[in-house]
Amino acid sequence: MAGIYVHIPFCKKRCSYCDFHFSTTFSSYREKLIAAICLELDLRKSELKGIPVETVYFGGGTPSLLTKDELSDILHTVRSAYQLIDRPEITFEVNPDDATTENLIAWKALGINRLSIGLQSFQETDLAWMNRSHSTQQGEEAVRLAQTLGFDNISIDLIYGLPELSNEQWLSHLNRALNLNIQHISSYCLTIEPKTALSHFVEKGTLSRPSEDQQSEQFDLLVSTLASAGFEHYEISNFAKDQKYAKHNAAYWNFTPYVGVGPSAHSFNGDQRRWNVANNTKYYQEVGKNDAWFEIETLSASDKWNEYFLTGLRTKWGILKKSIADLGGFNPSELIQLETYLNTGLMIENQENYVLTEKGKLQADGISSSFFRID
Numbered sequence: 001m002a003g004i005y006v007h008i009p010f011c012k013k014r015c016s017y018c019d020f021h022f023s024t025t026f027s028s029y030r031e032k033l034i035a036a037i038c039l040e041l042d043l044r045k046s047e048l049k050g051i052p053v054e055t056v057y058f059g060g061g062t063p064s065l066l067t068k069d070e071l072s073d074i075l076h077t078v079r080s081a082y083q084l085i086d087r088p089e090i091t092f093e094v095n096p097d098d099a100t101t102e103n104l105i106a107w108k109a110l111g112i113n114r115l116s117i118g119l120q121s122f123q124e125t126d127l128a129w130m131n132r133s134h135s136t137q138q139g140e141e142a143v144r145l146a147q148t149l150g151f152d153n154i155s156i157d158l159i160y161g162l163p164e165l166s167n168e169q170w171l172s173h174l175n176r177a178l179n180l181n182i183q184h185i186s187s188y189c190l191t192i193e194p195k196t197a198l199s200h201f202v203e204k205g206t207l208s209r210p211s212e213d214q215q216s217e218q219f220d221l222l223v224s225t226l227a228s229a230g231f232e233h234y235e236i237s238n239f240a241k242d243q244k245y246a247k248h249n250a251a252y253w254n255f256t257p258y259v260g261v262g263p264s265a266h267s268f269n270g271d272q273r274r275w276n277v278a279n280n281t282k283y284y285q286e287v288g289k290n291d292a293w294f295e296i297e298t299l300s301a302s303d304k305w306n307e308y309f310l311t312g313l314r315t316k317w318g319i320l321k322k323s324i325a326d327l328g329g330f331n332p333s334e335l336i337q338l339e340t341y342l343n344t345g346l347m348i349e350n351q352e353n354y355v356l357t358e359k360g361k362l363q364a365d366g367i368s369s370s371f372f373r374i375d
């Protein structure tokens with residue numbers, strides 16, 4: 001099985017916290033860029049020859065800025081160049097202000113069956129410093145309208161650990177999210193990325209830096225509130241009802257191959273990671289003409305081991321004993337490390353795997369990096 005990721009590098013506005021790859025001035029070349037994405041999809045079809053494609057994910061940037069024709073062209077290329085399974089999961093990241101009746105109807109007609117809507121916060125003052133292009137009301141209306149029009153697999157993105165966000169306010173955001181009756185929630189702790197407007201606000205003192213204690217208390221509230229409401233915590237930042245996991249993301253965590261197209265998109269084929277240039281002009285000018293628009297790295301045995309721990313330990317599926325054996329097995333010092341985590345309640349051993357406990361999840365990156373190997 002395999003997945004396809006399509007990166008749409010356009011945004012209406014620059015959100016103050018965001019350091020993903022996007023441009024806000026794209027009208028002069030959008031046609032060329034969409035054509036380059038279709039060309040890349042076609043050029044790379046041999047990479048997934050004979051492999052059924054289960055998931056397609058449109059991320060960004062802001063995929064919901066695509067016109068109906070642009071989206072249709074991309075999906076047509078995907079369908080004709082790759083072997084999609086019957087009823088693949090096709091996810092579309094949506095900014096609430098783009099979720100009009102007309103757009104939602106068009107997206108559904110084109111085969112989009114999962115929406116990931118970026119609400120981010122239920123507080124107007126947060127959306128203002130974030131420089132978001134929508135209000136909280138638009139966020140809630142987007143979800144309700146999508147439901148009315150038949151979307152039954154909806155995820156929302158929420159950020160916690162925000163400057164001045166109290167635990168009471170965070171709890172009220174979670175309750176408003178639960179009132180929306182959605183199937184999936186992705187919730188991320190705010191990271192203050194260097195060179196963003198947010199890092200500037202914090203350095204100047206315009207916004208206060210959230211404390212680590214506040215962020216971990218809010219993570220605890222997130223986990224307990226969503227668990228009480230019947231959501232399964234299946235990855236550090238992801239919660240699903242009725243097993244409506246994000247299949248596409250779960251595939252990344254389980255080392256399934258995927259082709260990522262568009263500027264800055266990453267790909268993985270089991271042995272190599274590849275990433276495209278994070279520059280829109282360079283991308284559309286060079287795709288298909290030379291090899292200067294992407295880089296490839298072949299993973300060493302240690303790289304594969306390290307990545308397996310980093311991604312696997314974040315999920316409810318954990319790290320499989322069989323995969324650990326395939327990757328060479330634990331060495332004596334790693335076994336001692338493992339025993340320590342099991343004895344201190346940070347990890348649990350099951351018949352087929354090892355998983356982090358809720359307490360362990362708070363230290364997921366530290367625990368996985370303690371198993372890292374250097375070539």
Ligand SMILES: C[S@@+](CC[C@H](N)C(=O)[O-])C[C@H]1O[C@@H](n2cnc3c(N)ncnc32)[C@H](O)[C@@H]1O
Pocket residue numbers: 017018019020059060061062063093094095117118119120157158159188189190191192193
């Ligand atoms: C790159 S965005 C794309 C989605 C869409 N453009 C949007 O803004 O809703 C993916 C998600 O990453 C999260 N994110 C981006 N930057 C973040 C940051 N600095 N800290 C925490 N979460 C962040 C947001 O929740 C966002 O919805």
Ligand code: SF4
Pocket residue numbers: 010011012013014015018019020022060061062095118
């Ligand atoms: S958060 Fe989303 S909408 Fe905002 S700049 Fe980043 S990608 Fe664009």
